[in-house]
Amino acid sequence: MNSNGPEIKIIETKDYEIFSILARKFDLETSGIGDYFKAWVAISDGKKVGGISLKKKDKTYLLDIIAVDKNYQKKGLGKKLLLVVLKYLKKEKIPKVYVNTKVPEFFKKFNFKKIPRSKSPKFSDCWTCPQYNKTCFPTHMTLELKDFKSI
Numbered sequence: 625m626n627s628n629g630p631e632i633k634i635i636e637t638k639d640y641e642i643f644s645i646l647a648r649k650f651d652l653e654t655s656g657i658g659d660y661f662k663a664w665v666a667i668s669d670g671k672k673v674g675g676i677s678l679k680k681k682d683k684t685y686l687l688d689i690i691a692v693d694k695n696y697q698k699k700g701l702g703k704k705l706l707l708v709v710l711k712y713l714k715k716e717k718i719p720k721v722y723v724n725t726k727v728p729e730f731f732k733k734f735n736f737k738k739i740p741r742s743k744s745p746k747f748s749d750c751w752t753c754p755q756y757n758k759t760c761f762p763t764h765m766t767l768e769l770k771d772f773k774s775i
């Protein structure tokens with residue numbers, strides 16, 4: 625991804641410690657670390673430098689954490705992580721995926737559209753989070769996988 629830096633690999637993981645670290649680092653509200661359907665981690669030089677996790681309930685899919693270590697941001701890694709998940713969902717013929725996010729502009733780039741809170745999955749942490757609309761003001765979004773376009 626970065627012609628000057630070391631190669632970054634993205635692999636599926638069941639070791640969720642990195643998500644606790646990233647959530648703390650970036651103040652990401654999530655009550656259910658580890659309660660994932662699937663998760664992927666980015667590894668550079670043996671170090672975990674980012675990750676993305678997906679939750680699922682019944683037939684509903686929700687992106688939970690996506691985060692990239694500060695030193696690795698703005699180099700395309702967030703995009704690479706998101707594309708791994710979107711390609712997986714598309715391959716599995718999953719029609720849509722949801723996210724509650726503090727960075728809607730990032731998701732807009734991939735054609736995610738804003739939805740009202742009432743349309744966001746009821747199992748998302750936002751519904752029970754005490755910080756919701758007090759210190760945290762997320763944007764609720766969804767992507768129809770048929771509208772997924774790589775950037």
Ligand SMILES: CC(C)(COP(=O)(O)OP(=O)(O)OC[C@H]1O[C@@H](n2cnc3c(N)ncnc32)[C@H](O)[C@@H]1OP(=O)(O)O)[C@@H](O)C(=O)NCCC(=O)NCCS
Nearest residue numbers: 650690691692697698699700701702703725726727729730
């Ligand atoms: C959001 C985050 C994962 C993006 O990772 P990244 O590696 O910096 O993103 P990329 O370099 O892959 O950027 C991909 C595109 O999104 C854009 N982008 C990245 N972060 C953005 C932001 N905060 N706002 C608007 N656009 C953003 C980039 O400019 C780039 O656009 P381009 O292809 O037109 O140049 C990263 O900033 C992060 O970890 N933030 C802290 C944790 C967080 O808030 N996570 C979201 C929780 S839902």
